[in-house]
Amino acid sequence: MSKVKILLDESEIPTHWYNIVADMPNPPAPPLGPDGNPIGPDALAAIFPEALIEQEMTQQRWVEIPEPVREAYKLWRPSPMFRARRLEAALGTPARIYYKYEGVAAAGSHKSNTAIPQAYYNHKAGIKRIATETGAGQWGSAIAQAGQFFGLDVKVYMVKVSYQQKPYRRSLMQTWGAEVVASPSKDTQAGRNILAQDPNSPGSLGIAISEAVEDAASRADTNYALGSVLNHVLLHQTVIGLEAKKQFQLVGDYPDIIYAPCGGGSNFGGVAFPFLTDKWQGRDIRLVAVEPISCPTLTKGHYAYDFGDVAGMTPLMLMYTLGHDFVPPSIHAGGLRYHGDSPLVSQLYHEGHIEARAVPNLGTFEAGVMFARAEGIVPAPESCHGIRAMMDDALECKKTGEAKCLFFNLSGHGHFDMSAYDKYFAGEIQDYAYPEEEIKRSIARLPQVKRPESP
Ligand SMILES: *Cc1c(COP(=O)(O)O)cnc(C)c1O
Secondary structure (H helix, E strand, C coil), X not given: CCCCEECCCHHHCCCEEECHHHHCCCCCCCCECCCCCECCHHHHCCCCCHHHHHHHHCCCCEEECCHXXXXXXXXXXXXXXXXXXXXXXXXXXXXXXXXXXXXXXXXXXCCHHHHHHHHHHHHHCCCCEEEEEECCCHHHHHHHHHHHHCCCEEEEEEEHHHHHHCHHHHHHHHXXXXXXXXXXXXXXXXXXXXXXXXXXXXXXXXXXXXXXXXXXXXXXXXXXXXXXXXXHHHHHHCHHHHHHHHHHHHHCCCCCEEEEEXXXXXXXXXXXXXXXXXXXXXXXXXXXXXXXXXXXXHHHCEEEEEECCCCCCCCEEEEEECCCCCCCCCCCXXXXXXXXXXXXXXXXXXXXXXXXXXXXXXXXXXXXXHHHHHHCCCECHHHHHHHHHHHHHHHHHHHHCCCCEEEEEECEECCCCHHHHHHHHCCCCCCCCCCHHHHHHHHHCCCCCCCCCCC
């Protein structure tokens, strides 16, 4: 019988995270302080625990996963990999399609892979409370649950448009004990400033990050937690790719192309980085980060030093950016509405090791519905971006007769996104144009700093 589910035993949960920094051809560009000089660990100590700051800066290739984190991972890891035989048949493609399914986490996405260790390290450092932001609600749910596991209070600044679109994401976070407010909120100076300019602001991840960072920086018992972008977050997500490599070994196959939706870059980095080392050792493999045309950070952004948030409270990071005050259209893939991208993913893209592709909004829902009808799982709107790109290539294989091996990370399920699917069925989902003029204006407001000489 032909295999569909490719499963690993609990004992095969990785014991170490993989750190791409150890193998990158060029060292990562350092984050800069407001004075334009590289920042040291001290600058981050007000909002992050020491263990995570160390992981943010480490060059060590393998970082041990603490036992309590592996214990919590056991609730859903190793995550299953599937051979999408029914989708292959529906598309009539000779391509072999595989996907890793991260929606088996209770909170519904890959975000729990980093929420658990972040809550663990903060608890261990004596922190009592976490302030954070959430776009689509996936990260907020993951950290709410993780906070509950390790005895932390959690306050979530939820991007207003998602707060309105997804009331049950809010209920879910509350069930796990978190306090949730719509961002921009009146609880912070950053939020009040935005509301004074635009009382109807739909919010953005950049705004919500400013609020959460301000909250964390102003209270000694509170730290900040970020669900993507930073090096330590991508590090934690490598459990996805490390498991996937073992799963491919089990079936004696190997991907030609890997796809993942890309917002801040954590699930892409998580699935792709463990395979990138194979590429550097001569293996023929392509790694594709997929983003929305309406928020085209890698494909249309500038590679420059910029803030991670609207108010300019974070360190400056060298990354692809649309400008820190760019507010993307209110698409339903809220997890992909971020103006910047992980500095590691950005640098690897800039140096030509990975690829990026932008896909249209309507096409992502079309792909998601087709996937759900063939495979059963209803994908999160973010995940639909990776599916779209993969499906385009699978259909190309159908034309050329090539039997390529295509692998994508199904980053989460869409059970709390059914209002978006409703809109798609009602014909109310539009294709947003690439917001060229607005991006030009926000790029013109990029902070002017000199890039440090590469070492
Ligand atoms: C957050 C999220 C993404 C995108 O975020 P990355 O930081 O790029 O990983 C993709 N899919 C789902 C389901 C998400 O929750």
